[in-house]
Amino acid sequence: MRGRILIIGLALAAVAIAFVASRGGDPERPAREPAAKLPANALRVSLVYSPEKEPLLAPLIKRFNAEHHASGTHVVVVDASIIASGDAETRIAKGTLRPTLWSPASSFWGRLVNYEADRPLVADENPSIVRTPLVIAMWKRLADAYGYPKQPLGYAQLGELATGGWAAVGKPQFGSFKYVHTNPDFSTAGLSAVAASYYAAVGKKEGLTEADVARGRAQVQALERSIVHYGDTTLFIADEMRRRGLGYASAAAMEETTMIDFNRRAGDGERLVAVYPREGTFFSDNPLITLQGDWVSDEQRRAAQVFAAFLAREITPEVAGRRGFRPADPDVAPAGLVTAANGVDPKQPARTLRLPEPKVLAKIKATWRADRKPANVMMVFDSSGSMGEENKLEQAAEGLKGFFRQAAPQDRIGLIKFSDTITPLVAIAPMRTNRAPLLAATDTILPDNDTRVRDATLAGLDAVSAHLDRDAINAVVVLTDGDDTSSTHSAADVIAALEQQREKETGQIRVFTIAYGRDPNTDELAAYAKASGGQSYTGGADDIASIYRSISSFF
Template structure:
């Protein structure tokens, strides 16, 4: 009896010990417990700001939603600005982003050159590694022209292409469209492009017109910009622009809304043309895309800034954000917004019925583009803007 009692006692202690541990484990998990649960430790959040050119607004905003879902420890604040306004803001200290993505490398080089003039500051961009500028998406500059007007320009240029030289010939003449074989009722030739001192597409337009004038694909110099004959050629070309808008999207929308009464020709990014072509049908005739003999890529580089206001934690979070934008799913998604993927392994032509590069082929959209010009160095870009302001901007 004594031995039996001892065994029962040991068994009871063992049972109570097991039961108590189970209750404790259950209580700590929050299921089946009547006791208070311990609050989970807050996840530290790193905040970064992404200053980007507004042409890619819809793609960036869609990507940010997905990124935040997958990366709750990083908060991305999106700030959309025109590329040249953003560059000036960074130079003056009004803008202090973690990552900056202008529309193209020309603006980035110009800011890099301006920033380097103050020797007390270190480099703004890394030259290599993950923090160095990397392209996100690409899109070329194109002419968007009403088809009947384009046919006249093509005939005047012996069917070769819609070029800056034939546009200059049409714009510079006081006879208007009849000077190149167009109808008198069309009036003067109405050209549209943005203000080169405020918008990147306007800057690219001036670069391409200048390169075509000099029959160059690269090697543009500051000396080229000082030639009085060239300056007069630019002044005559810009007679065709009644108003220099700050945004490419603004006058592209007006071209569709008001038809040829407002613009005959517009110089815009390919992705903007893609977004508006369908809206123009059944309104004023057929709106088509024409690629100039020489074009420029807007490569939308993204650079993690090396400025003193960016912490190491922010740099690490910024690398995740840039890597996400360059990931294959986001590159494929860019196609829907009319951009070409920066990742060369992502095909442009797909079986997707909504792919604009196949759907809009009849409207002039091409997969293969003409030769691409070389982006000049920062001092050349800065002097081009100074020349335009003296020759054209001061007259408006």
């Protein structure tokens, strides 16, 4: 029974897909150049690492492979893939992902692997590659208006701002305050932000207990209910802040290195300031873990040590600093981009929080899932004739049912199917009563005639608008496998409608699109997602279930 609740909750983080849109929306992809001809004595070592380290690690891995480093009689070749930390943790614990080396953003995830798998797959101590603290990235003009850093700002004040707006701190002229963080089941920043909120709620910086989680629950719940929306990676959130400015979010929890990159790319635009919470914050220590699973041979372990030694030599404080990271050694001063000119303070944070025990992390995650802001979603599903080819409809329907099964009881979800006609199957209602009708309705969907995706997208938008919940995350999820063939509306009509509703102060409806199969209209669907502030995906029958699970991370 140990860890079973955690297993269920983490399942929605198990993704293996390729996103279309932002650079932050690709939690699994190869991270190497097309393979050259390998030496006859090559020994492959698989490495999985978190997305924010790609600019640092990708060139080093390429050089390591080109230099033909030896382990015994073998030349070591590192095969790297980029997978979000929570996703990798779930799959390693379940045995569906078996790398030799793993570098999540935080040692959080190694503790969770051992807890969930109920066996020591990760050693207690692992060398750090680089470090970066979690910060609250706030627009500089808002931080100045608040009075930071002279006026300390922490999670208590963040809760006041997020729930009461600027009026709560005596500055009503600035209006509402929008806070964003990533999904803790998927992202290190999200998990760290929620854990730090619990520490702040009970006034601790170490030794958090399950009883403390219960004691601080009401305060953290109030903050979580104010969230604009969740997400898969902080890179996606940073891209949305860059694109939409203060209208998207007032502040977001993210790694310091991600915020530095934001400011470096801002040019003459609005910049962010790193707020180091007065109660303390976590460091993402980016461990390099050699897995202790039975799939890792002794030869691979020795080869992993060769690669680890290479990284230890090559990632000096200056190399780390050029990518916005701090050195692996906490006693060594930051270098490079970690400067006040980029919105950060090398002398902060003043307080560092200690990692909770795995059972406490599990409690935090389970409580977050119960208390998070609910979703209000219409699923729009293509049932055109082409969906009957290559088992596409059956696979997509299974992915859709997985989405329904994983939804929380407080979520409100409905279902529309479309071909040349648009058919509402289940109205939007809470999942505590709607789950069975949605699962049953999905089993009735059969392929039929043409594709009316534009009209169906607008029908989904209208359905959510009719049940708009200003205290929920409102969204439409559209899956289609081809071009529109019979809509009365144009693509421009759809984009105009999405852009119009995106400007709403509250109750914004985001559209998530899935370009499915071999020949979907990827560009048009991506434009719908971009216009609404959502995300676009592309995939086939083999990974459609993973795509639906990834979309779950936004709710």
